[in-house]
Amino acid sequence: MSQVPLLKVDNLSKVFVNQSGLFRKVRKTAFYPLSFTLERGQTLALMGEAGSGKSTLAKVLAGVMPPTQGSVYIDGDKIEAGDDKKRCKLLRMIFQDPNTSLNPRSRIGQILEAPLSLNTDLDAEQRQALALDTLRMVGLLPDHYHFYPGMISTGQKQRVALARALILSPRIIVADETISTLDLSVRSQIINLLLSLQSTLGLSYIMVANDLGVVRHISDQVILMHEGHVVEAGPTARVLTNPQSEQGLRLLQSYNNEYRWHRG
Numbered sequence: 001m002s003q004v005p006l007l008k009v010d011n012l013s014k015v016f017v018n019q020s021g022l023f024r025k026v027r028k029t030a031f032y033p034l035s036f037t038l039e040r041g042q043t044l045a046l047m048g049e050a051g052s053g054k055s056t057l058a059k060v061l062a063g064v065m066p067p068t069q070g071s072v073y074i075d076g077d078k079i080e081a082g083d084d085k086k087r088c089k090l091l092r093m094i095f096q097d098p099n100t101s102l103n104p105r106s107r108i109g110q111i112l113e114a115p116l117s118l119n120t121d122l123d124a125e126q127r128q129a130l131a132l133d134t135l136r137m138v139g140l141l142p143d144h145y146h147f148y149p150g151m152i153s154t155g156q157k158q159r160v161a162l163a164r165a166l167i168l169s170p171r172i173i174v175a176d177e178t179i180s181t182l183d184l185s186v187r188s189q190i191i192n193l194l195l196s197l198q199s200t201l202g203l204s205y206i207m208v209a210n211d212l213g214v215v216r217h218i219s220d221q222v223i224l225m226h227e228g229h230v231v232e233a234g235p236t237a238r239v240l241t242n243p244q245s246e247q248g249l250r251l252l253q254s255y256n257n258e259y260r261w262h263r264g
């Protein structure tokens with residue numbers, strides 16, 4: 001019996017159509033039809049220069065916006081564009097900047113319990129117990145339950161954002177440059193936390209990431225995008241050391257951190 005991939009993305013694309021003036025419509029293709037699969041416990045990195053379509057792909061996968069065409073299947077089950085209840089129990093997104101993605105007027109406990117109130121039948125006591133458990137899972141303290149986001153550091157806010165994503169026990173976490181705003185030492189703590197959660201919970205990650213060191217360290221597969229097209233896709237080691245296309249090679253060389261080009 002052939003095993004169904006955890007995530008299957010089939011011919012997905014997104015075209016923005018915006019009104020310009022009274023009669024004119026401007027179409028902008030954020031990403032052209034693309035397909036890929038992701039297995040359980042694996043990490044896919046989405047790379048590409050600014051405007052290549054990575055964030056829009058992440059948002060379409062997370063249901064923040066509908067695709068123009070194509071389908072998303074989780075465990076063989078098609079996730080329809082408007083079916084947020086089903087989607088958010090399977091796949092959750094963490095946004096780029098925890099300083100803006102958490103409501104400053106809500107206590108952390110309320111932030112964590114909001115998805116439970118919306119998507120589960122748990123009572124107040126059960127919601128609180130789960131929120132406290134999830135805080136512990138991401139390395140925060142029970143006291144943080146009562147704090148406001150403004151009272152904690154950016155790294156701790158990123159842990160809260162991760163806890164909010166984890167609280168419904170999803171199978172897949174989509175993270176949009178989640179760690180790029182953090183300083184180096186906090187960044188490595190969050191990466192280690194993501195890796196340990198992956199091994200204990202069997203999570204799969206889709207990460208928009210542009211740091212080659214991080215991508216090499218955490219991802220199993222890479223999709224490299226350029227102007228909405230996939231120019232390279234495959235196992236991380238192969239894509240990073242032996243890109244098949246001119247554009248892929250140029251893009252990888254343009255990442256001006258410690259990328260080394262190894263000839264095969």
Ligand SMILES: Nc1ncnc2c1ncn2[C@@H]1O[C@H](COP(=O)(O)OP(=O)(O)OP(=O)(O)O)[C@@H](O)[C@H]1O
Pocket residue numbers: 016018028029030031048049050051052053054055056057
């Ligand atoms: N709401 C929108 N309306 C029209 N065009 C949009 C909209 N959102 C994004 N775009 C365009 O779609 C393309 C892809 O944008 P996207 O933000 O997905 O790229 P990205 O690779 O994530 O870039 P960055 O690294 O800068 O976030 C860009 O040309 C962008 O200008």
